Amino acid sequence: MTRAVIYARFSSDIQRHASIEDQLRVCRARAEREGWTVIEEFTDHAISGTIIQRPAYQALMAAIVRRIFTEFLAGRSPRHIAQALNAEGIPSPGGAIWYDSSIRGRPGRNDGLLRNPLYAGRLVWNCRRNTKEPFTGGRVRKPNAETELVTHAVPDLAIIDPPLWQVAQNRLRREAAVDPTAAATPPTGAGFWQRRRPRHLLTGKVGAACVAAASPARGRTTWPASSSAAPPSPGSSPRRRSRCPGSRRTSPASTRPPSTT
Known part of the structure; x- marks a missing residue:
């Protein structure tokens, strides 16, 4: 059931209030044709679409936020949630499509919908600071220490119950495999890379007979198997492929049949 x-x-006030009923009637008819079940209706009267602080629109977005948290706590991944929202034509708060990163956010930076403390009734200031790069002169935004954050309780703005919000944070930390007090950097723990999905069906399962181990998936902490080379040192470039000892690489010209002329 959809x-x-x-x-x-x-x-504006120049338009008729009956236009709301006309829109609702058209939308109800479309839902009936498609077999959709309308669970709620939202209406804003005499408010420009350029104003995002529309009461009914904000209530609609709150319903979407609750849905995302409910599905995430039920075990769905942010990628699947984003795909479902895009398939249903539900725009993100900025009007664009949904992405996994816009829902999941990044560890240590408190960005992304699931990491926003405002949904739990906490307004946080002074999260980042701007610094000047001494060599390039460019501006760089860096996160402040947790002790420098300024937090103010705003329970009237809460959309998600604080205990449920905390359960979501616990799952995010487990999946990222990073310390919640760590610096705002991409995940460096092995847990994230070990749990990622293989790109191909036989990734990590097939290897040459002369290689002792199967060819693992390439990633931050995994390297292609090789029977003649030791694991690369930290900071070096990953190996692109592994070959059996004594194998020769033939050029396309050498594989052509001999000329008969």
């Missing part, structure tokens, strides 16, 4: 919500709006 569930749907309806949002209707008209911009």
Whole structure:
């Protein structure tokens, strides 16, 4: 069963209030044709679409936020949630499509929908600072220490119950395999790379007979198997492929049949 919500709006007092009913009637008819179940309707009267602080629109976005948290706590991944929202034509708060990163965010930076403490009724300031790069002169944004954050309770703005928000944070930390107090850097622990999906069906399962181990998936902490070379040192470039000892690489010209002329 596909569930749907309806949002209707008209911009100014010059327009008729009946336009709201016209929009609702058209949307209800479309839902009936498609076999969708309308679970709620939202309407804004005499408010421009350029204003994001529309009461009904904000209520609609709150319903989407609750849905994302509910599905995440039920075990769905941010990627699957983003795919479902895009398939249903539900835009992100900025009007664009949803991405895995816009839902999951990055560890240590408190960005992304699931990491936003405002949804749990906490407003946080002074999260980042701007510094000047001495060599390039460019501006760089860096996270402040946790002791420098300024937090203010705003329970009236809470969309998610704080205990449920904390459960979501615990899952995010387990999946990222990083310390929540660590610096705002990409995940460096092995857990993230070990749990990622293989790109191909036989990734990590097939290897040459002369190689002792199967060819693992390439990643931050995994390297292609090789029977003649030791594991590369930290900081070196990853090996692109592994070959059996004594094998020769033939050129396309050497594989052509001999000329008969």
